[in-house]
Amino acid sequence: MNELLSQVRVVLINTSHPGNIGAVARAMKNMGVSSLYLVEPHEFPAAEATARASGADDLLAAATVVDTLEAAIADCALVVGASARLRTIPWPVLDPRACAARMLSVAASGKVALVMGRERSGLSNAELEHCHYLVHIPSNPEYTSLNLAAATQVLVYELRMAVLAQGDSPQLAQQPEHPLATAGELDGLYAHFEETLTALGFLDPQNPRQLMRRLRRMFNRTGLDQMEVNILRGILTAAQNGGKKKTRD
Amino acid sequence: MNELLSQVRVVLINTSHPGNIGAVARAMKNMGVSSLYLVEPHEFPAAEATARASGADDLLAAATVVDTLEAAIADCALVVGASARLRTIPWPVLDPRACAARMLSVAASGKVALVMGRERSGLSNAELEHCHYLVHIPSNPEYTSLNLAAATQVLVYELRMAVLAQGDSPQLAQQPEHPLATAGELDGLYAHFEETLTALGFLDPQNPRQLMRRLRRMFNRTGLDQMEVNILRGILTAAQNGGKKKTRD
Numbered sequence: 113m114n115e116l117l118s119q120v121r122v123v124l125i126n127t128s129h130p131g132n133i134g135a136v137a138r139a140m141k142n143m144g145v146s147s148l149y150l151v152e153p154h155e156f157p158a159a160e161a162t163a164r165a166s167g168a169d170d171l172l173a174a175a176t177v178v179d180t181l182e183a184a185i186a187d188c189a190l191v192v193g194a195s196a197r198l199r200t201i202p203w204p205v206l207d208p209r210a211c212a213a214r215m216l217s218v219a220a221s222g223k224v225a226l227v228m229g230r231e232r233s234g235l236s237n238a239e240l241e242h243c244h245y246l247v248h249i250p251s252n253p254e255y256t257s258l259n260l261a262a263a264t265q266v267l268v269y270e271l272r273m274a275v276l277a278q279g280d281s282p283q284l285a286q287q288p289e290h291p292l293a294t295a296g297e298l299d300g301l302y303a304h305f306e307e308t309l310t311a312l313g314f315l316d317p318q319n320p321r322q323l324m325r326r327l328r329r330m331f332n333r334t335g336l337d338q339m340e341v342n343i344l345r346g347i348l349t350a351a352q353n354g355g356k357k358k359t360r361d
Numbered sequence: 362m363n364e365l366l367s368q369v370r371v372v373l374i375n376t377s378h379p380g381n382i383g384a385v386a387r388a389m390k391n392m393g394v395s396s397l398y399l400v401e402p403h404e405f406p407a408a409e410a411t412a413r414a415s416g417a418d419d420l421l422a423a424a425t426v427v428d429t430l431e432a433a434i435a436d437c438a439l440v441v442g443a444s445a446r447l448r449t450i451p452w453p454v455l456d457p458r459a460c461a462a463r464m465l466s467v468a469a470s471g472k473v474a475l476v477m478g479r480e481r482s483g484l485s486n487a488e489l490e491h492c493h494y495l496v497h498i499p500s501n502p503e504y505t506s507l508n509l510a511a512a513t514q515v516l517v518y519e520l521r522m523a524v525l526a527q528g529d530s531p532q533l534a535q536q537p538e539h540p541l542a543t544a545g546e547l548d549g550l551y552a553h554f555e556e557t558l559t560a561l562g563f564l565d566p567q568n569p570r571q572l573m574r575r576l577r578r579m580f581n582r583t584g585l586d587q588m589e590v591n592i593l594r595g596i597l598t599a600a601q602n603g604g605k606k607k608t609r610d
Contacts, residue, residue, distance in 0.1 A: 135508065138507075138511070139507075142501055142504055142507050143500060144500075144501040167504055167506075208518075250521055250522065250525055251391045252390060255390045255417065256391070257391070257415075258388075259384065259415070261508075261511065262384070262510065262511060265511040265515060266518045269457075269498065269515045272499055272500070272501075309596065309599070312596075313599065314595060326589065326592060333583055334579060334580075334583040336579070343572070343575060343576070346563060347558065347561075347600075350561040350563040351599075351600035
């Protein structure tokens with residue numbers, strides 16, 4: 113597990129539906145966050161939580177159940193509360209990306225908590241006052257209330273993206289199958305196009321520019337690899353031979 | 362509703378659990394995306410879908426149910442498939458942020474589709490070939506499979522963040538010269554390629570898959586406009602006629 117993400121804790125307050133606890137555990141594990149605290153859950157452990165956790169039931173088994181928010185965050189250097197609404201009490205609000213950056217910078221030296229309120233009513237004002245910041249997920253003003261696990265998914269996703277952006281990110285830069293064609297190889301392809309299209313009567317040699325320019329722009333934009341250049345030249349050769357190869361076979 | 366987000370369509374393929382369809386609708390509406398297409402859902406409409414949609418049941422009522430992926434994307438200028446795994450067939454892969462940027466840039470001039478595969482098995486290879494890009498949510502290598510609605514939530518969240526980042530900046534990147542080709546127009550092009558290359562003896566009709574897949578991948582990546590599709594089809598027609606047109610001139 114990533115060291116910074118291992119400093120992150122998700123705290124759920126008074127969750128009503130055990131299915132949501134399971135779905136939160138799944139969202140966390142998908143993003144590499146594993147520490148889950150439950151403040152007075154309505155029902156836990158519960159079969160529905162385990163079912164919705166899918167393969168993340170190890171997080172449920174290791175979850176810490178406590179009586180108060182204070183107990184859940186006592187050892188944390190940063191506490192951020194999720195909020196669906198703008199509060200009457202002005203409080204510093206971060207968007208999820210800024211929240212991730214802030215949490216990771218503190219995680220280098222201490223534990224950090226992401227606090228998720230009740231499904232219906234969120235955080236109380238007393239709970240809010242334990243938070244250093246609020247995080248607000250920008251949402252459709254006409255329909256602001258995200259599902260608890262969906263909101264958690266977005267927030268831990270941003271944490272993972274921030275961790276990857278830091279690292280020499282061994283991202284997925286899928287290794288290319290074949291090397292990219294060189295400019296010289298592309299010139300060979302374009303010359304082959306020009307020759308073939310002229311032979312087919314498709315290109316007017318008196319005025320080839322517009323068509324060849326369009327083809328160049330199109331294939332340059334593609335970023336052809338060497339195998340693709342070979343395929344295209346094979347097609348051009350077959351077109352020049354007018355399918356003669358076929359009759360030879 | 363935001364104009365760019367109104368161009369975005371979410372396509373769910375063969376969804377097994379109706380609850381997931383409802384949760385996807387909620388995730389979409391939270392982020393201001395409303396167009397939902399369902400390809401052969403196992404059970405729909407369904408009470409569980411409506412329950413999980415919470416206040417987003419209007420999206421379910423307006424959802425379009427179709428028989429094939431082709432029907433769901435025929436009028437789309439960009440198709441991005443969500444993929445939890447690295448494929449044996451290398452295909453251009455975006456992360457969710459780059460995916461959002463790409464989708465919004467195309468949404469300025471056409472409809473764009475985000476295609477979500479089955480809960481267990483994702484997208485088939487045949488479905489993959491309809492996608493211009495794949496989008497992969499970076500996840501814990503030991504536990505990669507996000508819930509369908511959670512994955513959708515992350516992807517539409519990034520779309521909303523990208524829209525907000527554009528803000529009052531009236532970007533409107535260079536107006537394209539010609540509209541992008543739709544998925545249906547591209548299918549016509551690929552069918553024309555297959556027919557011509559078979560006639561030329563370049564393609565073995567017994568085993569066309571590898572070559573056609575490479576061509577699809579190459580041209581999907583390019584983002585062809587309608588003029589370019591016309592040029593390519595003109596070349597194919599000329600090749601089929603074996604330059605007969607020339608002799609007539």
